[in-house]
Amino acid sequence: MKDEKVKKEKKMKKRNGESHSKVDASRVEIRGAGKHYGTLKALNNFDLTIEPGSFTVLLGPSGSGKSTLIRSIAGIERLDFGKITFDDRVVADGAFHMAPEKRDLAMVFQDYALWPHMTAFENVAYALKRRNLDEVEGAHRVNEALERVGLSAKGPNYPFQLSGGEQQRVALARAIVGRPSLLLFDEPLSNLDADLRERLRVEIATLTREIGATACYITHDQSEAFALADQIGVLRAGELQQIAAPEEIYRNPANRFVAAFTGISGTFLGTVSEVRGRKVEVAVGKRTLECRTTADLTVGQSVEVLIRPSATSLDSRNFNSLPAIVLDVAYRGRGYEHVVECEIGVISSVFAAESTVRGSKVEIYIDPHQCMAFPSEKSAEVDAAILELSVI
Amino acid sequence: MPVNSFKKGVAIAASLVFTAMGLSAQAAHAAPITINLYEAIGYAPDEIKAFNASQSTYQVVDVGGSTGPLLAKVAAEGTNPQWGLFWADGDTWAAAADSAGNLAPLTFKPNYSQLGKRLAPKNNSFAITGSTVMVAGIYNAAKMPKPPTTLNAMTRSTYKGQIGMNDPNISGPTYPFIAGLMNQLGSEDAGKAYLLSLKQNGLVVNDKNGPTIHALEIGQINMGLVQNTAALAEVIKFTAKPVAGFTPKIIYPGRPTLMPSSLAIDAKRPAAEIAGAQAFVKFVLSPAGQSILASTDATVNSDVLCYPSIKGTTPNKYVPVIPTDYQIINPYTWGPLQSEVDAWFTANIRTK
């Protein structure tokens, strides 16, 4: 009975649209979700919970199933198996599929998906139709949304009269204007240049939190993920590898894929020479490195050592360091980033306040807390593509 | 909601369609017994109108078209025929249908004239409503004062490139002409050899009567071998309004073939319909039905220019006397050869 009342109140609030109060954010639960395209499993028995009001970023390379997942949450895609609930509303369960328009959410698309035959104002107003507001109130809300994204003057413009950044802002205004309880972002920044991307990212972060809606954001860009998220889920081949706060993901990646995809500056192959709980000594070439591990390793086991960019420095300590030759150096404002070649591989993003000329012999210190050993898998899974994506 | 409303929409649309179909079906059942007449005869609609007005038990419905497509329609209907009556030029199609056991023979003896008796099938399996001549040579007397009068003459170099004919694959009445050639020359092969010699002499092949006559008008050819009704219609027009340099006249080279028009009844329809069909045939061959031949304007409806087959019928005023030396070919003999001959014509005359 009480629940009913609460729900009703929720509904009323939404309809009246108290624009500055926070919305009632949804809790999203996904259980056993599956989606197959022929033999390809885009999603495989996938579980995920998104807490109300949280900002969850799903991070994964292309083909990891993140797009399928967010489109299934939106209802644009139909799951083959599994159940999705928003609070206590079941929106997908087995053959049952709630149409996207009934899910009361909003979405920002990678290609903006603005309607070219409508002005910016009309594009934003369209998303408000379902609220059945009167004209004055509606116009007020649309203008407010446009104002929030800094486009109050651009209402009468057609999309083709706006720049890429402005267009994505219109899309953002369209997403927030209806004050939905769930906001979905499908790689919204990937079509923008770096500077614009940064600014719009901040806008997305602040606007979403202002409204208080639950946000689910997918990207393949880990810096975007770390900057935005309350929690990050890392996806691979349709399965969730790890979901945790950004710091946790960075510090304690559940497996080498998560580690590799959330930023490494190099990898080495080695052999375990000593195990001390979660600390291991790994023989790498002629030296020994101390690393952390989340796996149960045994002495003599082949492992792969993954090194975070922040782990390295041009420092010659007698501990945990490797000899190397500087291949390249790049000025980064705060200092210099070096690419160095060691006996057993290349490490990038080695930071130092001073530059070291190319070709110099140096020693690289590697922080044992930020290098991780994982049992090496037969199929060398660190494919070049992933590495490339994850190098900061 | 959208799925439901869509379902509803489909349901409404479907019910509308079925109601409409039901209504039309109902209308058909409440009305007199209907009989479909597939016809390629210009004055058939007038006969239908008169027949339907003359009684109320049956309603003949017109399905007009060209002979070829109509025969294709009948063939496609296969073992579930929808036609009650079929009326078109020629009798080979009727003979073929009779041989296949698809025709209901007439239940009465038509009052045929001498000519009608010669043309009618012995077993009375279909009616002969008239006849035309295949072929008439329509020539431009202004340019060809001395037209060829014999088959041989047409192959002479004097007439090189001046003679045109129709394609039997497209023009229905042209096969009887070719069969007639073969008949009078003694064999199929002799007929083929003759056509090849015509081709050697620059024969022009157009689709059907109209284009061949047009080729004559423009001087592409000076003599066209066409159905005599088409030739007559042309002569009538230019007699009424003469034009310098174009004086169409008609001769009959060789022994022209008399081609009957046949009206046949479908044996596979319900008995009541067959009875109605019999009544219709009877009406067409009756004095009332026959009077339409004389009363119709031949300049826009050349099919009434046929020779009547019923005793006492007044032919249309433009119908000339019948050529003296005509022949009649046996449809049961020549009909079955048509496919082969037509194919030969395409390969050796039309496209080579």
Next chain:
Amino acid sequence: MALDGELLVRPRVPFLNRPSPFKRNLNRFRVTPMTVFWTLITFILVIPILLFLSVAFSPRLMSQGQQWFTLASFKPVFSGAYGLALLHSLILGIVAAVGAMVIALSMAWLVLRTNSPARIIWNTTIFALFLAPSYLIALGWQRLFEQHGVLEIMGLSVSPIRNLLYGPVGICLVLMVKGVPFAYLVIANAMRGLGEEFEQAVRVHGGSRFEAFKVMASLLMPSLFSAMAIVFAEAISDFGVASTLSSVGHFSVATYQLYQGINSIPVNFPVSAATSLTLLALVILAILAQNRALRGRSFRTLSGRTRPATITKLSILGKISTSSYIVVLLLIMLGIPVFGAISASMLEGLGSLLSHYSINFSNYSRVLHSRFLRNPLIYSTEMSLIAATLAVSLAAIASKVLTSTRNSRAKRFVDFFLLAAVALPGIVFAIGYIFTYNLRFINDIGLHIYGTSFLLALAYSANALPSTSRSLVGNMGQIQESMMDAARVHGSAAPRAWLDVTMPLIARPLLIAWLLTFSGTLLELPVSELLYPPGSPPVAVGIELSLAGFDYGGGTAIEILSIVWALVVVSIAFFLFNRFAPPGWKRLGNLR
């Protein structure tokens, strides 16, 4: 008591707690526009075509012979002469398709992307071009070039050209001319959705105007191939033009064999079906070529980011040369059929230009009361309205399937059957309909739709579907799918979203497709002739019957009046669109 309790409880378990498999299946089978679409495609396209083709192997199946299985029908098809005819058809198809595409592309560019003065005439006449039946085009050619034809009366010696025109070259030319309007529509529709950024990109990277044109052409590739495929299929299924223009040239095409089977007594459908299969083999070649050329590419260029293209300003010389190009093309394409129509309908006899014959309207005043005009035209108009609406609705879905990046099997299936329907002459298509809907068991279950207007409307729609779909493919292919998704996500149900988002973007192409189908159906003959309900002949049958009675003037006059009527409907439709459609609908895809 216990027993009662059990009785009360038991039945509930299977019914309520466990979803029955039946119910689950019912849930899975949802009536969506797609299920309706596939059902209709199956019944109006696939089954009739397959049943017709089946008699090539199994004449008995449709009671067209004794054998359940035979290959005898293929005998004529494997002869050398037929091989040559098929080769002729193939060449004819390719030349007509490429020619029509090149002309249409140049025309679309001139009209949409330049300020060539003559483009205005083109815009207003394009519809008249659609309405010119190939019969009138061929007739016009004849009237011009024949002995004592217009050109000779004007003192031009045209006999060398005449021999050329009365043969493969002429056939090719007429088929090409016939294909241009369609190809133009497809290409122009696509070009309207193509922003200028692509051209600009070439120009700023040092490309010439020609280079820019080339890039644009490659971006338009899907629509270019779409246009070519249809013109190709139309050309290989042609019979009328080839037979009209080959009285002297003796040029064989594959359809001769097909018609021979249909016209022989007794009718030989198995041979026609075997021949049809070879035509379909050509269609498969065309589709393979298309797929190879496109390699599954489709260019989604129409989005919120599309900028309308700017118009190239031509120099005086450019204006003069492009205008003369347009005018000459129009004269050839429209002037010739109009001329053919006028000479045939306003002159006595068979419409020959004999010296003393004056032009008069007597044929027109006479046919106004003809039984072949008024009721048949009203009936045809009604049927065309229904058919156009149904065909455009189906075509919108079909073009979506054709441009979809997903389900490529469905795509290939639709692509093939749509083209197959064009490559098979109309009469074959109609025979397939009779085979299907006159089956005894269909009658036995109470469905009597053969010989009804309902079936005729379905057949008209199916017949028009290929060209209608392809005229939309260019536009559909350009619409980014996310725009529909965005509308759904922001609260609109699928039909609503379609109306709000897709419809406005393709409103004009849809209108044009509708008018194209309407006018094409109004004068459609082969399907009309075989499937019209007893007693209600469509106007095309009326024309045919007039011509059969040697009333050439009257028949052509009815044809002209019908064309004028169609143009009136087209004008009304455009007027209503320009007057009442919301501005957003008109903004895109507007003729400039």
